[in-house]
Amino acid sequence: MEGVIDADTRALLSDDGALDWCVTEFVRVVDAKLPPRVFLRHCPELATAGSSGPLTPSSTPVTLQLLGSDPQALAANAEQAIAQGATRLDLNFGCPAKTVNRHDGGASLLRTPERVHAVVTAVADAGRRFGVSVNAKLRLGFDDKQLALACAQAAEAGGAEELVVHARTRREGYRPPAHWEWIARIRSAVSVPVVANGDIWSLEDYWKARTLSGCHDVMLGRGMLADPWLARRIRHWQDSGGERLSPTPWSARSAMLTRYAQAKQQAGMQEKVIVSLLKQWLNIMRGRDAEAATRFMALRRETALPSFLAGLDSDESGHDPSWGHLRPTTIE
Numbered sequence: 631m632e633g634v635i636d637a638d639t640r641a642l643l644s645d646d647g648a649l650d651w652c653v654t655e656f657v658r659v660v661d662a663k664l665p666p667r668v669f670l671r672h673c674p675e676l677a678t679a680g681s682s683g684p685l686t687p688s689s690t691p692v693t694l695q696l697l698g699s700d701p702q703a704l705a706a707n708a709e710q711a712i713a714q715g716a717t718r719l720d721l722n723f724g725c726p727a728k729t730v731n732r733h734d735g736g737a738s739l740l741r742t743p744e745r746v747h748a749v750v751t752a753v754a755d756a757g758r759r760f761g762v763s764v765n766a767k768l769r770l771g772f773d774d775k776q777l778a779l780a781c782a783q784a785a786e787a788g789g790a791e792e793l794v795v796h797a798r799t800r801r802e803g804y805r806p807p808a809h810w811e812w813i814a815r816i817r818s819a820v821s822v823p824v825v826a827n828g829d830i831w832s833l834e835d836y837w838k839a840r841t842l843s844g845c846h847d848v849m850l851g852r853g854m855l856a857d858p859w860l861a862r863r864i865r866h867w868q869d870s871g872g873e874r875l876s877p878t879p880w881s882a883r884s885a886m887l888t889r890y891a892q893a894k895q896q897a898g899m900q901e902k903v904i905v906s907l908l909k910q911w912l913n914i915m916r917g918r919d920a921e922a923a924t925r926f927m928a929l930r931r932e933t934a935l936p937s938f939l940a941g942l943d944s945d946e947s948g949h950d951p952s953w954g955h956l957r958p959t960t961i962e
């Protein structure tokens with residue numbers, strides 16, 4: 631997720647081994663072949679990539695995402711990424727940003743399935759030459775859902791091996807609801823695996839998304855930042871045959887934010903920039919957690935990193951800092 635998920639967040643969120651894979655922010659391709667440093671900036675994990683491709687420290691595979699509309703330029707950059715060690719590529723047909731769409735990237739291609747097809751074909755052909763798989767990330771459409779199935783079929787015909795579908799149109803932005811039932815329609819129109827995405831914030835959302843979409847797999851976005859144990863929660867429920875983990879305590883969220891700040895400090899990032907990144911993350915957490923909301927309100931004007939971290943860690947709210955680990959509870 632652009633501006634939100636970087637190699638440090640990927641390392642932290644994949645640390646418990648509950649994620650199957652994660653994706654970089656998009657690398658935007660216009661017409662030129664980008665220099666290696668651009669790919670490394672988006673995917674520092676390439677620097678240590680072996681035969682399994684880029685991995686997080688917990689060995690979770692990292693997919694590199696490209697965004698653009700020029701098939702040849704995208705194919706050339708796909709080859710560049712592969713030469714640097716990428717083994718899984720994803721194409722972004724979902725970005726709603728005006729600047730990106732004005733330059734014909736992201737969701738704007740969903741107005742013309744033929745262009746989705748041309749882009750996927752060029753990149754999948756490049757990938758195939760090196761044994762690298764290519765996925766497509768789609769929304770349900772640009773203004774409406776009329777071309778949802780046609781775009782998914784175009785991506786499949788072009789050679790996409792898996793489709794991740796964010797169950798909203800570009801016009802719908804990030805506003806609830808996510809139309810998971812539309813993903814079921816897409817699933818029945820294609821034969822490649824489809825992954826459901828959009829508004830999965832909790833185990834309950836995961837059940838609903840799976841039931842309505844019929845998908846076996848889901849992609850977690852903001853929900854994973856709001857509850858860093860969401861993937862673990864889902865995994866535990868699957869593996870234990872229905873056992874539920876108790877809610878993620880504040881101490882775990884605060885520890886995650888603190889570890890993120892430490893990683894950024896070690897990388898030499900300015901403290902005020904770290905604070906603004908922490909506020910961004912806490913802002914996503916606060917919609918789903920009362921304690922995060924209280925901390926956010928108390929810290930929203932804080933600019934000094936030590937005070938911000940102390941505010942995350944303090945125990946003013948009566949929270950029990952002696953919390954140790956997740957306790958399973960069974961679903962009634």
Ligand SMILES: Cc1cc2nc3c(=O)[nH]c(=O)nc-3n(C[C@H](O)[C@H](O)[C@H](O)COP(=O)(O)O)c2cc1C
Binds near residue numbers: 632654827849853
């Ligand atoms: C700030 C932000 C940045 C995002 N950047 C990307 C991106 O670079 N590539 C992408 O495929 N999706 C991106 N997305 C979309 C998410 O991957 C996801 O499809 C969307 O947020 C819906 O899922 P969620 O409700 O679980 O967050 C971004 C979303 C947000 C909110």
